[in-house]
């Protein structure tokens with residue numbers, strides 16, 4: 001399958017990822033209690049960079065399981081954005097083949113092609129949320 005992303009497709013997927021990232025942060029913000037929110041907003045004001053992981057680390061440190069799932073997703077988005085910056089976005093981590101635009105449109109954070117993701121989940125992830 002030779003369908004590497006062109007610049008416009010990459011730009012659209014990046015916008016999709018950034019939108020989702022912002023939505024998640026809003027949700028995370030509404031899930032925090034007041035004290036945590038205050039601390040969150042203070043640090044959020046200091047660290048606007050999408051690649052700055054200190055926010056996600058803070059949430060994890062505060063051990064808020066309610067927001068854990070959302071934080072995990074923001075981390076996936078973060079690494080997808082970093083892959084875009086490195087120019088390796090859309091390439092399978094395992095086999096190096098193109099992940100494919102259809103799959104990326106459905107799962108913009110995908111870091112493996114469908115074939116490798118299936119193989120990975122069979123061997124590594126038992127009972128976890130599927131990213132297929």
Ligand SMILES: [Zn+2]
Pocket residue numbers: 092093094095096097112113114115116117
């Ligand atoms: Zn692969």
